[in-house]
Amino acid sequence: MARMHQTADIIACPGCDLLQRLPPVPLGARARCPRCGEILAAPPMDPIERPLALAVAAAITFGVAQATPLMSLSAVGRSAQTTIIGGALEMWSQGQPITAALVLICTTLAPGAYLTLVCTLLLAVRRPPAPSWAGALLRLAGHARAWSLPEVMLLGILVALVKIADLASVDPGVGLFATGALLALLAGLATSFDPRTIWDRVAWPTQDTPRGPGASLAEHAGGTAAR
Amino acid sequence: MTGTALTAARQGLISCGACGLLARAAAPAEAGFCPRCGARLHRRHPDSIQQSWALGVAAAVCFIPANVLPVMVTDALGSSTPDTILGGVAFLYSSGSWPLALIVLVASFMIPLGKLLSMGWLLIAIRRGIRGGERQRMRLHRIVRAVGPWSMLDVFVATFTVALVQLDPLMSVEPGLGVLFFAAVVVLTMLAAESLDPRLLWDRDEIEPRHD
Numbered sequence: 001m002a003r004m005h006q007t008a009d010i011i012a013c014p015g016c017d018l019l020q021r022l023p024p025v026p027l028g029a030r031a032r033c034p035r036c037g038e039i040l041a042a043p044p045m046d047p048i049e050r051p052l053a054l055a056v057a058a059a060i061t062f063g064v065a066q067a068t069p070l071m072s073l074s075a076v077g078r079s080a081q082t083t084i085i086g087g088a089l090e091m092w093s094q095g096q097p098i099t100a101a102l103v104l105i106c107t108t109l110a111p112g113a114y115l116t117l118v119c120t121l122l123l124a125v126r127r128p129p130a131p132s133w134a135g136a137l138l139r140l141a142g143h144a145r146a147w148s149l150p151e152v153m154l155l156g157i158l159v160a161l162v163k164i165a166d167l168a169s170v171d172p173g174v175g176l177f178a179t180g181a182l183l184a185l186l187a188g189l190a191t192s193f194d195p196r197t198i199w200d201r202v203a204w205p206t207q208d209t210p211r212g213p214g215a216s217l218a219e220h221a222g223g224t225a226a227r
Numbered sequence: 228m229t230g231t232a233l234t235a236a237r238q239g240l241i242s243c244g245a246c247g248l249l250a251r252a253a254a255p256a257e258a259g260f261c262p263r264c265g266a267r268l269h270r271r272h273p274d275s276i277q278q279s280w281a282l283g284v285a286a287a288v289c290f291i292p293a294n295v296l297p298v299m300v301t302d303a304l305g306s307s308t309p310d311t312i313l314g315g316v317a318f319l320y321s322s323g324s325w326p327l328a329l330i331v332l333v334a335s336f337m338i339p340l341g342k343l344l345s346m347g348w349l350l351i352a353i354r355r356g357i358r359g360g361e362r363q364r365m366r367l368h369r370i371v372r373a374v375g376p377w378s379m380l381d382v383f384v385a386t387f388t389v390a391l392v393q394l395d396p397l398m399s400v401e402p403g404l405g406v407l408f409f410a411a412v413v414v415l416t417m418l419a420a421e422s423l424d425p426r427l428l429w430d431r432d433e434i435e436p437r438h439d
Contacts (some may be wrong), residue, residue, distance in 0.1 A: 004437055005260065010248050010249055011247065011249055012234065012235030012240060012242035013241065013242075013243060014244075014247060014424065014425075014426075015365060015426065015429075016232075016234075016361075016365070016426055016428070016429040017234040017235050017236055017426040017429060017430070018232055018233070018429075019234060019238060019240070019249075020233055034355065034363075035232065035429070036362060036365045036425070036429065037362065037367075038425075039365070039367065051286045054294075070387070071391065073391050073392065073394075075394055075397065076397065076399075078394045078397065080392070080393050080394060082390040082391050082392055083318060083389075086390055087386045087387050087389075087390035088386065089390075090386075090389055090393070091386050091389060091402055094389060094401050095402070096402045096406065098388070098407055098410070099382060099384075099385075099406050099407050099410050102339070102382065102410050102414065103382065103386050104381065106379065107325060107383075117241025117408070133262040133264070135245070135263070136264075138246075139245050139264075139266070146421075149376045149379055152376055152377055152379045152380055152383060153379075153383045155330070155334075155377075155380055156379075156380050156381070156382070156384045156386070156387060157328075157383065157387050158386045159319075159330070159380065160383075160387040160388045160391070162319070162324050162327055162393060163315070163318070163319065163384070163388060164388060164391060165287070166257050166322055167390075167392070167398065170391075179339075180262070182260075189346060196247065197250075199246045199247065199263075199264075199429040202246075202264070208243045213382050215406045227274065
């Protein structure tokens with residue numbers, strides 16, 4: 001028998017607001033809204049240790065990708081190389097501070113913040129009860145994930161390489177391979193890290209009434225919904 | 228079934244936008260805060276339609292200079308060549324790498340244009356209260372949000388080309404003003420798609436405080 005994941009029974013679909021009773025979902029399976037198809041629950045097999053391992057590995061790879069040159073170029077005895085931050089700095093010095101800031105956010109600040117937040121979160125919620133500030137970190141992590149675009153950056157670098165390859169000889173650097181490895185780790189992290197599981201572990205701020213007014217009323221609403 | 232669907236809004240309940248907990252509104256006029264995570268509760272994303280229109284129209288305006296102005300200017304041996312996005316696609320195609328030309332064409336031109344048209348269609352469908360096909364429109368909204376970041380591609384291409392090709396006085400590449408507008412299109416369409424509350428695609432009656 002597969003292990004089941006139990007959450008608050010009655011939920012409203014975040015996509016279409018349909019009230020429904022969420023059945024126990026087998027670990028590794030997905031529950032979708034019958035009306036709009038939104039994923040309502042996708043409890044991973046191993047919700048803490050596996051994403052933690054991937055997040056730590058991704059953080060180290062991220063450090064390597066940031067610190068080492070992405071690629072170097074040489075033509076008629078002259079050579080140049082760049083790192084990820086170097087690209088943003090060059091845009092800044094060429095009179096494009098807004099574009100430079102956006103590139104810096106999407107390639108360095110947001111991914112760095114995301115990995116830091118996920119590592120902190122997973123360490124914090126390892127032993128229940130999870131601290132209430134974990135919720136704030138979870139929300140921040142969602143925003144950081146939305147604006148970190150290492151996969152788009154890698155494709156952009158590859159297109160740039162092809163464009164330049166006609167003019168000069170280009171050598172990929174360690175940073176480029178590290179970015180490729182980072183993408184694989186981030187993809188693994190995305191499938192094994194489930195914010196809903198973390199939310200279920202987050203302690204309620206009012207310790208004396210562990211089931212707050214929202215939950216009791218939701219149960220009441222569940223009675224109405226089942227009618 | 229959409230006509231009689233039992234939604235949280237019809238029951239005076241609100242799903243917390245941050246943590247997903249189903250909570251009851253504190254008062255008909257004031258939704259209050261989530262008892263679990265403390266986030267402010269909203270029946271629907273506040274001013275979703277207005278924000279989405281405003282950001283979408285701003286993005287559409289920026290789309291024109293983004294395509295007309297050069298994203299890169301190449302200085303080689305004293306002569307400078309401006310390069311627009313579509314010019315870059317033509318260059319990639321003529322230099323024999325048509326798969327990359329196709330990727331750049333799709334990511335930089337067709338995706339932003341498709342996003343703008345899709346957002347317009349979704350907003351008009353909500354405004355008109357068009358029935359039927361909600362699932363398709365929901366899928367469209369999901370696709371728009373998922374592909375959004377990929378149109379940042381050309382911003383990164385320009386950034387890393389500029390960063391690398393600095394072989395003064397032989398050859399150097401400078402960013403053009405087009406890249407700024409292009410980045411604006413991407414960010415504005417991403418924000419417009421995020422502002423649009425998907426639940427509005429399904430709502431059949433006004434989401435107003437209920438007193439019954």
